[in-house]
Amino acid sequence: MLEDVLRQVQDGRLSVEDAAKQLATFENLGFAKVDHHRKKRQGFPEIVYGEGKSADQIIGIAKALQAQNHEVLITRISQEKAEQLQNVCPDYRYDPVARLLFWKHADHRESRLKGYIAVVAAGTSDLAVAEEAAVTAEVLGSHVRRFYDVGVAGIHRLLHHAEEIQQAAVSVVVAGMEGALPSVVGGLVAHPVIAVPTSVGYGASFNGLSALLTMLNSCASGISVVNIDNGFGGGYNAALIHQLINKGAAES
């Protein structure tokens, strides 16, 4: 692309000033365009982190994204602020457990990907983070199956679902307190496990530090970890891998 611009300058089809402008925003760095390509190819929207942004700010960003028919996904947004947005954008859906607000073009509401993501959660208290992961992945185009309340202290509950989890394309495993669940799942499956520690627990759980360290130190292979309570990160990573697997299939 750089050479194209240069050739147009050489041929007089492009003035020096216009070429400089183009190269400054794109050829010099080339990221904005790639960004556009990425969205077209993968259907991945720009994600908006809602915390600390005003409703007005969010509406502005959301409309810009929607104008390009991209999905809109706003994370960590309170019910109250979401309702302000829904007054303006009535076709936005809000999930109060996952605290996500999102919009998808009618054409993209059905997942076109083969296979599914398993979202596995240890306890009912981890539900909000697990749902943030699950709904994020769904908005990004994946089909999700949920396996909740299957913590390691009653290992049979997990094993009961072992086969169904094993057949997923990728797993997101959410756990607080001792955070041992990803290790057990990681030992059962042959696909990547995205581990999400939660701040659920008390005393020496130190707001999720305990679960975080457990997951980082897992002796099972194929596990990687995102930040404490970062359900969005878990869902995003899983959807990204899920999409690449499908893309691999589509390209062959």
Added chain:
Amino acid sequence: MLEDVLRQVQDGRLSVEDAAKQLATFENLGFAKVDHHRKKRQGFPEIVYGEGKSADQIIGIAKALQAQNHEVLITRISQEKAEQLQNVCPDYRYDPVARLLFWKHADHRESRLKGYIAVVAAGTSDLAVAEEAAVTAEVLGSHVRRFYDVGVAGIHRLLHHAEEIQQAAVSVVVAGMEGALPSVVGGLVAHPVIAVPTSVGYGASFNGLSALLTMLNSCASGISVVNIDNGFGGGYNAALIHQLINKGAAES
């Protein structure tokens, strides 16, 4: 016992001075005697922490204990120092993995307790700590069954032994890295689990802190925790409970 002494003083059978001496070492506080009773009743020796003590110091303490036919158990003692002691006390046995040196009167070498303690360890690297727990419990009079290399990343290895672990009187569960094993064992058994974190691991295991926090935050009931690498503490607690269960049986 206080009243006995007073009565003897009243009756003139005991001088004021002798009574004062007795009460000073025993009636005032009453612990030395209880200590003796405890050993007689339970066969529990004074344990010697070997680290930082010279061979001569250890020999002195050991001989005093042995003189009363008590078992002798010296923990955290190097092979080299142990051999110095064995030159003087040739009937002492040394376990180089557990780094324990001990002696038992010939009459007490067979466990007279019903049932057994399960010592469960996650990885082969946790062996030294697990053996410190197992041999400690054996020296203190318990029978021990070992279940090693049954970490949660291959949960079937543990489940294969589930029944035998369930039938133990008490379990000591040793694990490093993510330290998740006690949670899983705790969910399988109906007896107390003494969890021993080990400093095995690297990076964010922080010398056992990760495993320690995991175990303290376990969502399984019936688990309590001892210090990092404290295999002795695990074995001692288990043997204490095991003995009390048997004593309960014997007294009824």
Added chain:
Amino acid sequence: MLEDVLRQVQDGRLSVEDAAKQLATFENLGFAKVDHHRKKRQGFPEIVYGEGKSADQIIGIAKALQAQNHEVLITRISQEKAEQLQNVCPDYRYDPVARLLFWKHADHRESRLKGYIAVVAAGTSDLAVAEEAAVTAEVLGSHVRRFYDVGVAGIHRLLHHAEEIQQAAVSVVVAGMEGALPSVVGGLVAHPVIAVPTSVGYGASFNGLSALLTMLNSCASGISVVNIDNGFGGGYNAALIHQLINKGAAES
């Protein structure tokens, strides 16, 4: 049990499909049944962690347990939520200090176990955690004696009760701030000590971390530790040991 099922298949008494179903939920894992056995043998109910569950959810679980005549114990439940439950289940008792809600079948309200558990607490500020331990143990069938406000800074208060604590089957020792009490108790008694650090304190107590580390590093033997403020864990462990000692007595 596995062989029974196989034999029935061999004999044609059981179809392949039914056998597969049975083995999938029970023979493969075998835990649900053990769970039932455990409750029958030991009278230990499933414990419900109340925090983060709605009153409706708790009512559902409680009724299921009660239907089997199991005791019901709900921990960390606020007065307000407890009263909602008591409207539906008027025979449930609530302890506002321990924040426990529980129900016991009329036949099981008296402890049938020999001996008692000592619940020892350092300061009046540790009361809530100590009561969580004590009431938990009582609901689980143990008799409890309380020794409160006997912190180490006035050691004579503790020593005054030394003998009565020594005669307990097991001790739960609760302390915040410097958390030194379990070490002193552990040096006085010949039974297991479950140490419970509390988040009581200020400044460098770091929400109970100070007391937790103290207890883990205790130089007294026979001490194991549960999570910060985990009075329930202390009471549960103690009741478990107490019951096993009695069971030992009953079986002989």
Added chain:
Amino acid sequence: MLEDVLRQVQDGRLSVEDAAKQLATFENLGFAKVDHHRKKRQGFPEIVYGEGKSADQIIGIAKALQAQNHEVLITRISQEKAEQLQNVCPDYRYDPVARLLFWKHADHRESRLKGYIAVVAAGTSDLAVAEEAAVTAEVLGSHVRRFYDVGVAGIHRLLHHAEEIQQAAVSVVVAGMEGALPSVVGGLVAHPVIAVPTSVGYGASFNGLSALLTMLNSCASGISVVNIDNGFGGGYNAALIHQLINKGAAES
């Protein structure tokens, strides 16, 4: 498979005892067999963590794996111990930088996967960890391109390779000190980034804690993290994803 066994029992082709044995190691738990399938399908060997294992132990495990024509990969193994193994197994290769010892069947030495993994490292001091990641991925069947010494303090070095990194299937990004590289790479690419913090640094890097926290808190999406210095984990995760993408392609 469970139903197969049952049918053989029903037909009398299999005795109850033999069926019980099979189900004990497989049907009860079902993991060993799945393990075998996994290797066949994916070419993923059992990985041997070399630290703390004797040369003899490693030789035993290695021969068992090799007997099934599986690749053999031993991590964290010193040159000295590796040479002991090479005396017995002269066709094993040792990589002294990555501290990996491995063997591949002659038929599998060429990667059959489309695309490549980008291993990106910040500084020359991160080399050992980066090579552990790269060689691990190569042994597991991926093609790898290395981009070393492209730390963020000279951002042009990274940008020079931006396009080639963007075209990879997945990236492993290795960095110590401030650990900022994964954030920058994560913002440039549309594929998963496995971030590996290293313990390189001094002072307040606290043995990799600084880099670890940086990576967990990355504001770029699509990043997940493994343990400090865990190059193997980075390579394994990347190879796993790379293989699944290819498998997706092959299956369609």
Added chain:
Amino acid sequence: MLEDVLRQVQDGRLSVEDAAKQLATFENLGFAKVDHHRKKRQGFPEIVYGEGKSADQIIGIAKALQAQNHEVLITRISQEKAEQLQNVCPDYRYDPVARLLFWKHADHRESRLKGYIAVVAAGTSDLAVAEEAAVTAEVLGSHVRRFYDVGVAGIHRLLHHAEEIQQAAVSVVVAGMEGALPSVVGGLVAHPVIAVPTSVGYGASFNGLSALLTMLNSCASGISVVNIDNGFGGGYNAALIHQLINKGAAES
């Protein structure tokens, strides 16, 4: 005293039962009486930690102390709770900055000790903790001189008062943020310095941890440290030393 009791028993002047009772509360342990002696000799009251105690509980304790003409000092008590007490005990004084409530017998309101305690504070934000120290020392019978807002960032403010601080019997030095003041004072004076870190500060002050570590690591001799925000501890230690110095003078 033990021998006295024994002799009375021997002489028949004291019954066994009465002797046992006396020895149980005093001879066995001997602390209660010593406690009484301590108060008589030194005028040091039992201190009541007000936080977490109800107004009624505090009133009960306060009246018991007052009944013996001891000073009453209640720490960490809110204005609201203090006013409840003042309704019952109108001659109690409350200091809202130091959050102390206290009563002294009219005869003891003037300090009879020679010399004074210097309470030195770095910033105006440390005022509450400094006042807790100062008023505590005053209630315990010391004269106090206050040197506030003399932090090290304007060292001349401190040096201006150097001589007056040097002539104190003992110093309490209160500082938050970087907590450097005790080191500078410790280098100027020839008497003990009690350092009190405060939780004043933000960011990396970590609620006083920064100041605490600074003080513990002081390279000046003669400094010892109490807990974060523990103004009471600072004042108590200083008053104790001040009194002993005077007592030394009085006894000679």
Added chain:
Amino acid sequence: MLEDVLRQVQDGRLSVEDAAKQLATFENLGFAKVDHHRKKRQGFPEIVYGEGKSADQIIGIAKALQAQNHEVLITRISQEKAEQLQNVCPDYRYDPVARLLFWKHADHRESRLKGYIAVVAAGTSDLAVAEEAAVTAEVLGSHVRRFYDVGVAGIHRLLHHAEEIQQAAVSVVVAGMEGALPSVVGGLVAHPVIAVPTSVGYGASFNGLSALLTMLNSCASGISVVNIDNGFGGGYNAALIHQLINKGAAES
């Protein structure tokens, strides 16, 4: 100056008492005068930390400063308290984002310094801290250019402004979460970078600790760090350097 005073004493022009007084407040230490010189030479006012001070206290200090025609700058002051001051001092300006209240003499409102300070911020959530830095520098006499929302996860946004940042006299770089921005800026510029970590983030950001460690460990040269959220510190350091550079120019 010391010799001047001595000479006046020698000549009888100054009494011993008056000389002693002068030397006590100035010659002995000499800082107050220097302080005045500093302000005259550099136009740097005494800065008032507003948190924890009453409106009345602040008004007193502000008036004293204003009386000498110094600028007045009060940091960390709430809107409510600022309005109380503005009632008394109506020509004071309040910046609600930066939470700064300030006054400048009409003659000093225009910056007379050559060049500008670049204030660079990673995300919109870092705005308050960045503005505290920017407005502080402006009040202290610098011209400031702001570059906001240029975090490393979209590196092209930063590079777009690279040249303008490079031409600044000094940069203040503000970032939370992973805090990587100063490293990238530090690698682009040839002037000092003052890095300001913010407490923006969640989970393992630990209230800014993550960003702080990142910045301290930066492998780019020319970076130094101030406390978490200490925008004032960043702005002050930058203004100080900016002024010295100009002073260098003016003096030559």
Added chain:
Amino acid sequence: MLEDVLRQVQDGRLSVEDAAKQLATFENLGFAKVDHHRKKRQGFPEIVYGEGKSADQIIGIAKALQAQNHEVLITRISQEKAEQLQNVCPDYRYDPVARLLFWKHADHRESRLKGYIAVVAAGTSDLAVAEEAAVTAEVLGSHVRRFYDVGVAGIHRLLHHAEEIQQAAVSVVVAGMEGALPSVVGGLVAHPVIAVPTSVGYGASFNGLSALLTMLNSCASGISVVNIDNGFGGGYNAALIHQLINKGAAES
């Protein structure tokens, strides 16, 4: 003293230049002279921290101190380096346990102070730190009584010596592991307790952090804390208080 110099200038007895010189080293700051006074009055030498200093450097400082007949005390000095010094200064004594090298003028070798310091240590492993405290206090002129191996896990050992500890002028209490001993001693005595945490312990003792936190959080009054393993600090503080008490006695 300032006025004296001024008067001499006024009277022409002192030139301006000489007066300026005197005031520069003393009147300006006034500390050197006070330093000299302090030593004369209290017999307190300058203490030399030996670690990181060469033998030659230490010899230089030691000779300067000795030249004024001050005691010489060098801390943290290895046997090897001490022997180098003893070659030059044969009348220096070395204590290999306390790692102290010292010299006292023959006239000052006997303590002239009334009363004694109690140095109390929990375990035999704390011996080195306790001896550093004890010998420091002895060199500084105090008489010391040692109470070793009286840890709280066998509380009767401590209580046996309670009276003798109570009669000390001040106590230094040394403990590692859980560090609970100062709390118990602090509750028994009516004099200041200097608590010295040691790095003795393993696992979660974190090199003395556990003991340090315990001591800072002690609920006994009259306790202050010095740095981990800082036996010198403990001994110095105690000797300082001891001397002031005696000085109080001497002055009255």
Added chain:
Amino acid sequence: MLEDVLRQVQDGRLSVEDAAKQLATFENLGFAKVDHHRKKRQGFPEIVYGEGKSADQIIGIAKALQAQNHEVLITRISQEKAEQLQNVCPDYRYDPVARLLFWKHADHRESRLKGYIAVVAAGTSDLAVAEEAAVTAEVLGSHVRRFYDVGVAGIHRLLHHAEEIQQAAVSVVVAGMEGALPSVVGGLVAHPVIAVPTSVGYGASFNGLSALLTMLNSCASGISVVNIDNGFGGGYNAALIHQLINKGAAES
């Protein structure tokens, strides 16, 4: 510069291929050239971090720098490795205390900058870090004055040099243990203070963490902090500011 290239393409003076090559290394990113300009303008060499690099690697880099007549500065290099380099490059000088190896062109050995940098260090143990700062600044072209052993525990030592420190262009203040020195210096001077914490200390200094936190929390303005033991960083920042001040002077 971008437009220059474009114009040359437009005029046919530059081929598209050559222009593309130029823009790829420079116009696209523009950093390499800026780098060169930076060195020419400021005389600042590329700095080589010696730790973890082989002697051969360092020789290669050093020769490349020297070829352009740039100064060569290699940090953290051991005497042994330095001697290997000196065999090849005999005109390199090694400073064994600062552990720096460097070479300067004969024409640049004298500082041409006006003014000096003050390097201030608290204790003799901080010498190595202070020298790393001082020699770094000297190699980079600054004149340096050293003020060592002026820690806050003897504040008069620092004040004795106050004027000379105040007249410096910028200060580097190095301190371990409690790290209080930068706060005191920062309150005395009207120029930037670069604070360098050192890992000197023991116990709760936690390898420099204590000093680091102290410096970050300094209540003096104009202080910024570099990593623990990062003497190089301190010297580099100071030299950078010093040079800009001179450049400001030169340009006007």
